[in-house]
Amino acid sequence: MGIKFRLIVMNFLQFAVWGSYLVCIGNFLGRVGLGDYISWFYIAQGVVSIFMPAIIGAIADKLVEPQRLLGISHLAAAAFMLLAAYFGYQATMLTAAGTATSIGPIFTAYCLSVAFYMPTIALSNTVAFSILKSKGYDPVKDFPPIRVFGTVGFIAAMWFVNFIHFGAMKIAAQFTYMQLVICGTLGLILGTYAFTLPHCPLDRTVSQQKKTLSQRLGFDAFILFKQKKMALFFIFSMLLGVSLQITNGYATPYINSFAAASDNWFAKNPTLLVSVSQVSEALCILLIPFFLKRFGIKKVMLMAMTAWVLRFGFFGIGTTENTIGIALLFLSCIVYGVAFDFFNVSGALFVEQEATKPMQASAQGLFMLMTNGIGASVGTWIAGKIVNHFCSWQNDYLLARPGVEGGWPVTWLIFAGYALCVAIVFALVFKYKHNPEAIGEIGH
Known part of the structure; x- marks a missing residue:
């Protein structure tokens, strides 16, 4: 073998x-x-x-x-x-x-x-x-x-x-x-x-x-916060990291909630439908070298942020009750590849490029700490509060909470609105001069 x-x-x-x-x-x-x-x-x-x-x-x-x-x-x-x-x-x-x-x-x-x-x-x-x-x-x-x-x-x-x-x-x-x-x-x-x-x-x-353990955690890389560009990048990485685990936690309960009212095949197989997200992720990672070289880290990150807006937004207006609604759910899963890969992989490549050689490993640790650690944890906690406000478990399904206006659509649109706000502020305050040759070497 x-x-x-x-x-x-x-x-x-x-x-x-x-x-x-x-x-x-x-x-x-x-x-x-x-x-x-x-x-x-x-x-x-x-x-x-x-x-x-x-x-x-x-x-x-x-x-x-x-x-x-x-x-x-x-x-x-x-x-x-x-x-x-x-x-x-x-x-x-x-x-x-x-x-x-x-x-x-x-x-x-x-x-x-x-x-x-x-x-x-x-x-x-x-x-x-x-x-x-x-x-x-x-x-x-x-x-x-x-x-x-x-x-x-x-x-x-x-x-x-x-x-x-x-x-x-x-x-x-x-x-x-x-x-x-x-x-x-x-x-x-x-x-x-x-x-x-x-x-x-x-x-x-x-x-x-x-x-040291501090270096492995990326704590020594906090010195990079002295650079305005890197400080803004890590802060926005944390803010975007808020989105990372939300659909992992709530996409399948949401899709399955439609099974409470109809005998729909997609509603009964939510995990299969959500797996389209992972298929998209596997394919989109192949696009990163080209997009980084052609557009640069700022535009690629904005593409990721826009994709998160669409990821949540399509869930907010999607449904398993008609063909258009099902198509929107599929589109939500397809754009996930851009949302996840263009953020995580491109961000890691940017950190690799901008950090000095002795600091690269620590900088990567800091990037993971800000995104998958602090960002994802805080984001999931907040998402749980929002979902539990608008929805409740009723007879094995997570449905709109009685007496509370909004339900699932408003929940997803709140998440989409948050991602949109982050994208707009990022576009306005993050300044970066794109160097196609440097990015090309990393992508290659």
Whole structure:
């Protein structure tokens, strides 16, 4: 079995673990009386993303070989996710019996699981780079075709939980605790598989040993805030990062809400519909080098911000009740590729270009801290408040709250309005002179 194929399997499973629950856990939580806490499950993911990758990365550099640590982390994450699934089963039984469910047990187990899983995203890259280099391959050239199978794995897991049914009622896994069982099972498989990967030696160079936890978190890169251009970029990255997890948490409950009034196929298969977003993401990443070289970072970021406006706006006016409404939902999923990739990937390339060589790793850490850490966590918390104000869980569906005007359309349009405001202010205050040659080298 070739080493590239083995790394493809690793990447496929790495993101299949995530895809099995990330966009549909809200459907399950709502059905066991925990719908008001959906945002907290995504906030937890953002919070652990602030510090856990740095801690695990430090261990991988100095104490435990990366491929072994990858296996240990996945086994630990899988064990806690299966524990969360057990508490999810108990919650299901209590709900069926008309008894209220406590968030404590399942949320605690879930938090511990994602605390071990989130660092593996970067750690799996470290393992792949190390193995490719040891086998004489060029990671810059050979890793991207391997990494794309991670997105394939994410999509495949979404389709699996959408279609696989369990129990006498034949309820799809996307609506039950079985999505957590699938996640945990895949994690056990990957955790075991990681121990069979080739040896990745520890890097005990002086530079590695001198790298502090503060540097890994990107805190030393705060010096970049002395530059007005970089300060504005990081601030707007945080403001746009507010949008990152909103549709992950609430897109499938929204689409499924139409099933309360009609027997529509799309409404009953929300995870499958939302998977179009990941397909778009995989395709749009190929467009980034061209767009960065042709238009520059400011215009590309504005394209991302505009795409977020359309992402939310199309959800606000979309529906599964007619052809035009379904088309709008599909358009929302299609523009997600631009919204996500043009922001995250282009932003990372911009930071790589603007930060000095010794500061690049820390600057990337700061970019992740501002977007996926602070921005996404705060944004998801606010989004949860807004959704819970306009909507409530009623007979397994998240519907417009009785007595409150607006419902889902107003909810999505509020998010769209926020993204539009950020885009307008960014266009007015962020100044940057585009250098096609510099961007071209990065894109190439």
